[in-house]
Amino acid sequence: MMGKLLGAVILLSALAAGIAIYYFQVYGFYTEVEPHGTDDVMLTSMTTGEREPIPYDAFRAIDADSSPIRYRACFSTRQSLDALDGAFAPYEGAAPRVAPGWFDCFDAEEIGDALADGSALAFLGQRNIEYGIDRVVAVFDDGRGFVWHEINDCGDKAYDGSPVDETCPDRPN
Template identity: 60%
Template sequence: MGKILGGSIVVVAIVAGVFLYYQQIYAYYEPVKATGTDDVQMTSLVSGAPEPVLYDNFEAIDAESSPIRYRACFTTTMSHAMLSETYELYDGAEPLVAPGWFDCFDAVDVGTALEEGRALAFLGQKNIQYGIDRIVAVTEDGRGYVWHQINDCGEVVFDGEPAPENCPEPPEGY
């Protein structure tokens, strides 16, 4: 009787583990339908507002379960010089890991390129959702990557502290 009970517990644990793995890696992600005109935006130095940039080969995924699950890849013909003279650079960009099946986005490679100066990070949109910024990184060869990252205001408010003076007031429920 003990072997049957122990074996049942092991089988249930394995099935639950496989189910949880599937839920985290595959179940919640959906492909993002490209509009072809404004899928990639960066914040202009002049206007302070997000503006569409030139891009091709856009591919993205997102999930409603978390505001930081957005990942996208694209290519652009815009040079680093043109981008840095036109759009707001972003300090502290840290690419977040994408699911392994989303082949175009490798957070380690993007992070290394940012550290080595082979890629530049730009503010796509500040507070795309309260406390979350959209970051756009572009490598020297025109490969681009987009992800959502918790900003300074979000880090404080999400930890249960009141918003600092330099942050907008959080919406109800935060």
């Protein structure tokens, strides 16, 4: 009888832990980001290297303090893809990260497919928004846009313990 009781306690504890881990991973750490209204979507200019806002509306975003790569945003813009392509720095090798299912405006698979077939382009939003993390902005030819964070080369090196070269900025203390 004592073995069955102990087994039930272990099973219930494991179930409770699993539910808690799932909740915190999918819901618990995320918060809605309040839009600023003018500078939520910024791209890096190819001519000046400075960040510039682009016109946008319908902005929605989520973020979490638990990881620098949990930021996701959706928006729409009236700016043509051709105009953006000529003015702003492209982001090579962009690979959107999956968002929680409840943040339904962000579909990483659709974004990745559009980047691959050329119906969307990826731009540098901000290099090293946090050390080793870049903000990437993708815009579809129909005006839909998406933002996420990616680990850059300096971040890859710093996080896996490889020596960081001189092209990387100084790491903050």
